[in-house]
Amino acid sequence: MSASTAMFLRMSDPTALATTYFETLERRDWAALSACLDPDVVYEMPQSRERIRGREKFLQFNQEYPGDWHLSPRLVVADSANAVVRFDWTLDDEAGVAVTFLGLDGDRIVSVTDFWPDTSEPNPSRVHLVEPW
């Protein structure tokens, strides 16, 4: 890599990096996804307390994930060290909303933390304040 290319990559936009992460996942473009990831990237799902260490295992996790899944980002919020993406997902006939936190180090993603909230029933205790949608 030339010095000018390295400089370009170090200046990359956190929002663009987060968008590229989702686009390459959606396209199953594993080479391009890999280029976004630090070799020591750590993936965590706090709800199930599962952790996957390293780019190779994280790629394998995505490659092996069962079903026809699709991801559509709806909102990206980023500063220089983190990006957060709220996205719609479908998996075969299922659909939902999820949130991913990306830890960033320049042009590389060093951590991925996913939250997959389930749907729930409205709470009757607040029906006097709420409109359903």
Next chain:
Amino acid sequence: MSASTAMFLRMSDPTALATTYFETLERRDWAALSACLDPDVVYEMPQSRERIRGREKFLQFNQEYPGDWHLSPRLVVADSANAVVRFDWTLDDEAGVAVTFLGLDGDRIVSVTDFWPDTSEPNPSRVHLVEPW
């Protein structure tokens, strides 16, 4: 309010505004919380498809929320239009992690969108890649 005070408030830091939102909730300081909120703030819980419109009803929702609840922010990510807060919560003997998106207009919060992900079991299909924690 003097012109200089108004100018100061319009220049407020999105990260500080998000932090103040959580601090005032935790303190049950309803006047200070109210000062952060746009009169037309919209609160949404996408998991249960519940929406509360307006500052007065949103304050009432928080004032009436049952149990001894506490909120401890762990990560704030913000740009000029949005802030995202990942936080630990406790409610009596329960505990968990949740995520709040705040839509911002200058020094006012115009939308609050909460995700309350439940815990789940590790998925056996990926046990060869995962370390539990």
